Amino acid sequence: MRSLLSFLIAIKAINTNLLAAEAGMPQLDPTYWASQAFWLILVFTILYILISKIHLPKIKNNLDDRENKIKGDLESANEFKEQSEAKLKEYDTILENAKKEVSKILLESKNILDKNIQSKKNLIEKEIEKEILKAQKEITELKKSSLSSIQKISENIASNLIENISGEKLNESSIKAAVQEISKKQVDKYL
Numbered sequence: 543m544r545s546l547l548s549f550l551i552a553i554k555a556i557n558t559n560l561l562a563a564e565a566g567m568p569q570l571d572p573t574y575w576a577s578q579a580f581w582l583i584l585v586f587t588i589l590y591i592l593i594s595k596i597h598l599p600k601i602k603n604n605l606d607d608r609e610n611k612i613k614g615d616l617e618s619a620n621e622f623k624e625q626s627e628a629k630l631k632e633y634d635t636i637l638e639n640a641k642k643e644v645s646k647i648l649l650e651s652k653n654i655l656d657k658n659i660q661s662k663k664n665l666i667e668k669e670i671e672k673e674i675l676k677a678q679k680e681i682t683e684l685k686k687s688s689l690s691s692i693q694k695i696s697e698n699i700a701s702n703l704i705e706n707i708s709g710e711k712l713n714e715s716s717i718k719a720a721v722q723e724i725s726k727k728q729v730d731k732y733l
Contacts, residue, residue: 545583552575692725696725
C-alpha cells in the first residue's frame, strides 16, 4: 500500500514542473526521479534485509540469551534461597536441641551436686555427732574423775578442819563416809 502511494506521488511529481528543478537542484528535476526512486527502493530494501535478516536476529539472540541468563540466575537464586532457608531451619533445630541438651546436663549436674552435698552433709553430721558423743563421754569421765578428786580434797579439808577446831583427829573412814553421803546427794544435781 505504501509503495503504491509513493509510486503515485512520484508520477504526479514527474508530470508537474517544479521551479526548484529549473534553479539547478537535480533531485527535484523530474528526469532523475525514476533513477532516484530506484536507488531509494534498492537502498532501503538492502537496509531492510540487512537489518531484518542479520542484525535483528543477533539482537534478538542477545536479548534471548540475556533473558535466559536472568531466568537461570533467578532460578539459581531461588534454589540458593531454599537451601539457605533449609540450612537456617536445620541450624535452628540444632540450636534448640543443643539448648535442651544443655538444660538437661545442667539439671543432671545440679541433681548430682545436690546428692553429693547431701551425702557429705550427712557424713559431716555423723562425724559431728560422734565428736559430740566422744566429748560428752570425756566430760562425764572428767566429772567422775573430778568427783573422786573432789571427795579426796573434801575429806582432807574436813579432816583438817575438824582437827583444827577440836584438836583431835577423827577416824578417816567416818569422814570418808560422811563426805561420800553428802556428795552423793549433791552430785546427782550436776550429773
